[in-house]
Amino acid sequence: NAGVMQNPRHLVRRRGQEARLRCSPMKGHSHVYWYRQLPEEGLKFMVYLQKENIIDESGMPKERFSAEFPKEGPSILRIQQVVRGDSAAYFCASSSEGDTQYFGPGTRLTVL
Amino acid sequence: AQSVAQPEDQVNVAEGNPLTVKCTYSVSGNPYLFWYVQYPNRGLQFLLKYITGDNLVKGSYGFEAEFNKSQTSFHLKKPSALVSDSALYFCAVRDGAGSYQLTFGKGTKLSVIP
Numbered sequence: 001n002a003g004v005m006q007n008p009r010h011l012v013r014r015r016g017q018e019a020r021l022r023c024s025p026m027k028g029h030s031h032v033y034w035y036r037q038l039p040e041e042g043l044k045f046m047v048y049l050q051k052e053n054i055i056d057e058s059g060m061p062k063e064r065f066s067a068e069f070p071k072e073g074p075s076i077l078r079i080q081q082v083v084r085g086d087s088a089a090y091f092c093a094s095s096s097e098g099d100t101q102y103f104g105p106g107t108r109l110t111v112l
Numbered sequence: 113a114q115s116v117a118q119p120e121d122q123v124n125v126a127e128g129n130p131l132t133v134k135c136t137y138s139v140s141g142n143p144y145l146f147w148y149v150q151y152p153n154r155g156l157q158f159l160l161k162y163i164t165g166d167n168l169v170k171g172s173y174g175f176e177a178e179f180n181k182s183q184t185s186f187h188l189k190k191p192s193a194l195v196s197d198s199a200l201y202f203c204a205v206r207d208g209a210g211s212y213q214l215t216f217g218k219g220t221k222l223s224v225i226p
Contacts, residue, residue: 004155031212042116042202042216043156056211091155100146101214103156 002027004094004104005074012110019079019086021107025094032075033101034067037089049075082111114139114210116203118217125193126225133188133220135203142208145186147177150200150219159201162186163208173197193224 005024013019025032031050035043045059049069060067064082069075079086089108093101115138125131137143144163148156160171167179177188186203200221204214 006155033213035214035216040218042218043204043214045213045215048212056213058211059213093156095212098212100158100161101212102158103148105155108153 004092004102006092006104006107008107009105010108010110012112013082014112015083016081019082019109021077021079021090021092021109023075023077023092023094023104025075025092026102029094029096029102031095031097032069033093033095034075034077035091035093037091037106039088043091046077079109082109084111087111114205114207114215116205116215116217118201118203118220120220121218122221122223124223124225127195128192131190131193131197131222131224133201133203133222135186135188135217136184137186137203137205138184139205139207141210143179143184143186144206144208145177145179146204146206146214147171147175147186147188148202148204150202152199156202159188193222195224195226198222198224 033048034046037043047060047067048056064080066078089106091106093103095101117136146161147159150156162169162179170176200219202219203217
């Protein structure tokens with residue numbers, strides 16, 4: 001029973017490039033959440049999606065960040081024109097309706 | 113608004129001794145409370161949760177937590193610590209009637225000394 005899968009595990013980008021982070025939820029889960037973890041800090045909520053719908057994006061920066069969860073395929077977190085301050089670990093979680101969120105291994109983004 | 117406080121950045125305990133990792137919370141509605149554990153360069157693993165019912169909840173790897181409504185606390189406990197329990201522990205809360213987003217504490221680093 002595969003858990004939440006994220007790829008890539010590590011991503012290096014230069015300032016101004018785009019970063020695409022992918023998340024495949026656990027089998028049977030239709031709810032996906034993205035969180036960001038800065039060094040020495042807890043996780044901060046970014047966005048909550050269901051298939052083809054953004055439910056809550058209150059934690060998402062207003063510019064450069066976007067997320068989607070298409071009918072087919074993984075959820076994508078996209079960061080355009082990355083800056084050094086975007087360097088962090090990005091975690092995806094999935095759940096069934098209102099239930100426990102299970103986390104993936106994360107993508108560690110480094111911006112040079 | 114919801115918030116979580118983990119007052120200790122680090123907890124040290126000798127192997128075989130009981131351990132407690134503290135957590136207090138603030139939420140406007142009914143609290144749904146969670147504990148997760150994170151090993152170095154890994155994702156978060158779910159340990160246990162409180163939604164409703166018995167105030168003492170049991171979880172994975174021998175951990176348990178006690179919900180105390182009057183003190184707004186949800187401390188994580190284990191009767192006998194193992195060296196392999198050394199990790200970063202996060203408490204999280206969400207409003208049972210609100211958004212599904214979790215609010216996390218800053219984490220407590222647990223070191224179990226052989």
